[in-house]
Amino acid sequence: MEPSPPTKAEKHRRIRRTSQNLACLEWMAPNFRQLHPVGAHLPQECVSLMSPTFLSDQFDTMYNVPSYREWFLEQDLQPAYAFHRRFLQHLQERKKRRRWVLKAPTHMFALPTLLSTYPDALFVQTHRAPIEAITSVSSLITILRRVFSDAVDPMKIGEEALHYWSSALDKFLLQRDRLSPERVLDVSYLELRRDPIGTVRCVYEYFGWPFSAPAEIRMRDVLAKQPRDLHGFHRYEPAQFGLRPEHEQEFFANYCERFSVSSTLARRSIKPVLPSAPDESRFVHDRIG
Numbered sequence: 001m002e003p004s005p006p007t008k009a010e011k012h013r014r015i016r017r018t019s020q021n022l023a024c025l026e027w028m029a030p031n032f033r034q035l036h037p038v039g040a041h042l043p044q045e046c047v048s049l050m051s052p053t054f055l056s057d058q059f060d061t062m063y064n065v066p067s068y069r070e071w072f073l074e075q076d077l078q079p080a081y082a083f084h085r086r087f088l089q090h091l092q093e094r095k096k097r098r099r100w101v102l103k104a105p106t107h108m109f110a111l112p113t114l115l116s117t118y119p120d121a122l123f124v125q126t127h128r129a130p131i132e133a134i135t136s137v138s139s140l141i142t143i144l145r146r147v148f149s150d151a152v153d154p155m156k157i158g159e160e161a162l163h164y165w166s167s168a169l170d171k172f173l174l175q176r177d178r179l180s181p182e183r184v185l186d187v188s189y190l191e192l193r194r195d196p197i198g199t200v201r202c203v204y205e206y207f208g209w210p211f212s213a214p215a216e217i218r219m220r221d222v223l224a225k226q227p228r229d230l231h232g233f234h235r236y237e238p239a240q241f242g243l244r245p246e247h248e249q250e251f252f253a254n255y256c257e258r259f260s261v262s263s264t265l266a267r268r269s270i271k272p273v274l275p276s277a278p279d280e281s282r283f284v285h286d287r288i289g
Helices: 008-028 046-053 058-062 066-073 078-091 105-109 111-117 130-148 154-176 189-194 196-207 213-225 246-259
Strands: 099-103 122-127 184-188 282-286
Touching: 046 058, 046 078, 046 105, 058 066, 058 130, 078 111, 105 111, 105 154, 111 154, 122 189, 130 154, 130 246, 154 246, 184 189, 184 196, 189 196, 196 213
Parallel strands: 122 184
Antiparallel strands: 099 282, 122 282
């Protein structure tokens, strides 16, 4: 057992042990960091935080257990979000912060539950050509499942990902439309990659937050320490997972039309709309009391 909160010495010991554990992950799945950077000092998605409740799609990502997926999609995720909130309260007990910035695709499954837990949450939705996004997530799932199984079928993973995430996206957008527009900002994935600081500045402006010079310096420092080729490049193609261009219209036609994204329009940006005018979902919540 690990006492919490830790002493300063215990904190450093835990960070070292976490780094060792992540080195083991890199040994088991050498390509994983090329798709999803992990580190003892890096942020992590909410799926890991929710896993202790056994209500997390992290399990479906790592293991091919269709019965779990079917069960998960029928569950009330309130216990998972209650634990999520309690854990954030624990994390901020000795480190006061103005707001939490949280990210996980799984939030698309339970927007009403999320809002019942964090009623003042704000959202940044990044948008990417769907086939590119599904190819990326299919590659990630394939890498992780190969750690735990010798029978991994990339074609089946691609097919399941199409149905799984198109359904989640449709459900999320219907629920998102009930929110007031000023609570949601749409951002182009391509623009975020091209100009991360400029895109983040737009986020701050949209929500009326001051974008200080010290904050920008810290952000640039983080970017400088995480170059794109830090862990090499991972190449993958839609065909590896049975994905075809026509799947975009078959599964994501409304989404592509609404946000002007598709594999054939991948260079077309969605400019953030600032308040003067009356993709993976992130949300922001003020510090939790």
